[in-house]
Amino acid sequence: MKKFTILMSVAVLALSSGAASAAEKIRIATEGAYAPFNFVADDGSLQGFDVDIAKALCEKMKADCEIVKQEWDGMIPGLLAKKFDAIAASMSITAERKQKIDFSKKYYNTPAVIVARKDAKIAVDANGNPTDKGMKGLKIGVQRSTIHENYARAHFKDAEIVVYDSADNANLDLVNGRIDARMDDILALQEGVLKTEGGDDFKIFGKGFVGGELGEGVGIGVRKEDTKLRDAFSKAIQEIRADGTYKKINDKYFSFDAYGD
Numbered sequence: 001m002k003k004f005t006i007l008m009s010v011a012v013l014a015l016s017s018g019a020a021s022a023a024e025k026i027r028i029a030t031e032g033a034y035a036p037f038n039f040v041a042d043d044g045s046l047q048g049f050d051v052d053i054a055k056a057l058c059e060k061m062k063a064d065c066e067i068v069k070q071e072w073d074g075m076i077p078g079l080l081a082k083k084f085d086a087i088a089a090s091m092s093i094t095a096e097r098k099q100k101i102d103f104s105k106k107y108y109n110t111p112a113v114i115v116a117r118k119d120a121k122i123a124v125d126a127n128g129n130p131t132d133k134g135m136k137g138l139k140i141g142v143q144r145s146t147i148h149e150n151y152a153r154a155h156f157k158d159a160e161i162v163v164y165d166s167a168d169n170a171n172l173d174l175v176n177g178r179i180d181a182r183m184d185d186i187l188a189l190q191e192g193v194l195k196t197e198g199g200d201d202f203k204i205f206g207k208g209f210v211g212g213e214l215g216e217g218v219g220i221g222v223r224k225e226d227t228k229l230r231d232a233f234s235k236a237i238q239e240i241r242a243d244g245t246y247k248k249i250n251d252k253y254f255s256f257d258a259y260g261d
Contacts, residue, residue: 012169026063027084028220029070029166033166036092036191036253040069042109045256049258052105053240054088057220060199060236071160073145073165078102078221086229087221092147103223104233106217107246111208115174115189116141116181118203129206135159138180141170147172147185150213167192168191181205187254214249217260 025219030038030050038048046067058065067088070078075087079101089110093103114130116122116138123134138160142149144163152161162179164170171192182189193202220233240246241259250258 006138013132023224026086028058028065028067028086028088029075029078029084029090030054030087031072031075032069033168034090034201035070036187037185038088042257049108049249049253050088050090053246054086054220054248055211056240056245057233057236060239061232063232071165072143072241076221079221082223085222085226086233089221090185090188090218093133093217093219095217097151097221100224101221102226102229102230103221104218105237106172106219106259107237108258109210109217110211110258111186112151112183112214113186113189113208114181114183114205115193115202116205119199122205124206125234127207129209132158133236135181137176141174141179141182142161143167143184147214148185149174151209152183154213161216170198187258205224230234 018072030046030048031037032040032046034048036048037049040045044071054067055067068084068090070084073087075089075091076097078084079087091097093106114122114135122130122137122138125131132155135156137160139160139162141153141162141164142152142158144165149163150160152159162173164173167184167188168206170179172181173179174193175196175198182193186204189204191261193199194204246259
C-alpha cells in the first residue's frame with residue numbers, strides 16, 4: 001500500500017510538471033489588419049508594433065509564445081473559448097471589456113482622430129476638435145466593436161455611423177468617397193490613409209480625443225482567472241520600458257513615445 005501511494009505521488013508530480021511545462025507555451029492573438037500595429041507582411045508573417053511588443057514581453061517572461069491571427073470580431077470570444085491565451089491587438093482597456101476579460105498594464109496610449117478630405121466642412125469646438133454639429137449629416141466610418149465605434153455613437157449623434165469589419169475596408173471606402181470621414185487611432189489613420197496613394201487629399205481634423213469611451217490605453221488581454229499571466233505581462237512591460245527594449249521597438253514605427261501619459 002505504501003509503495004502504491006509513493007507511485008501515485010510520483011505520477012501526480014509528473015503530471016503537474018507536464019502541466020507547468022505546457023503552460024509555458026502561450027498563444028497570443030493579433031488581428032493582422034491594423035497597420036502599423038499589426039499586419040501580414042509579404043512573406044505571410046505577422047508583423048507590427050503589437051507583434052514586436054508581444055515577442056519582447058515573451059522573451060522577458062522566458063515563455064515559449066506563438067502569435068496567431070484572429071479576426072477582430074472573434075477576439076474576446078476566442079480568448080474565452082481558450083483558442084488562445086492572450087490578445088495583443090491594440091485592444092484598449094475599457095470598463096465594458098473588463099466585465100468579460102482582464103488586462104495587463106497599458107503598453108501604449110495614442111489619441112483617436114477624425115480624418116476627412118481637406119475641403120470637408122467640419123466645424124471644431126474651442127478645444128480644436130470636431131463637434132456633433134460639425135459632423136451633422138456626415139457618414140463616419142468605424143471598425144465594428146471598437147472604442148471608436150462607441151465614441152462616435154455617443155458623441156456624433158447627428159452623423160451616420162457606418163460600421164466595417166476591418167479598418168482596411170473602412171479606409172478604402174473613405175478614399176473612394178463612399179463615406180465622408182473616418183474615426184480611428186491617429187497612427188492607424190496616418191498609415192492607412194494619409195501615407196497611401198491619394199492621401200495628400202485628406203487631413204486630420206482636430207487635436208484628437210482621449211479618455212471616456214476610448215479607455216485607459218492599450219493592454220494585453222487575458223482571461224479573468226489568469227491573474228499570474230496578467231501580472232507577468234505587466235511586469236515584463238515595466239522591464240522593457242526600463243531597459244530600452246520598448247524604445248527600440250517604438251522608434252522602429254513611430255517618431256514619438258507611443259506609451260503616452
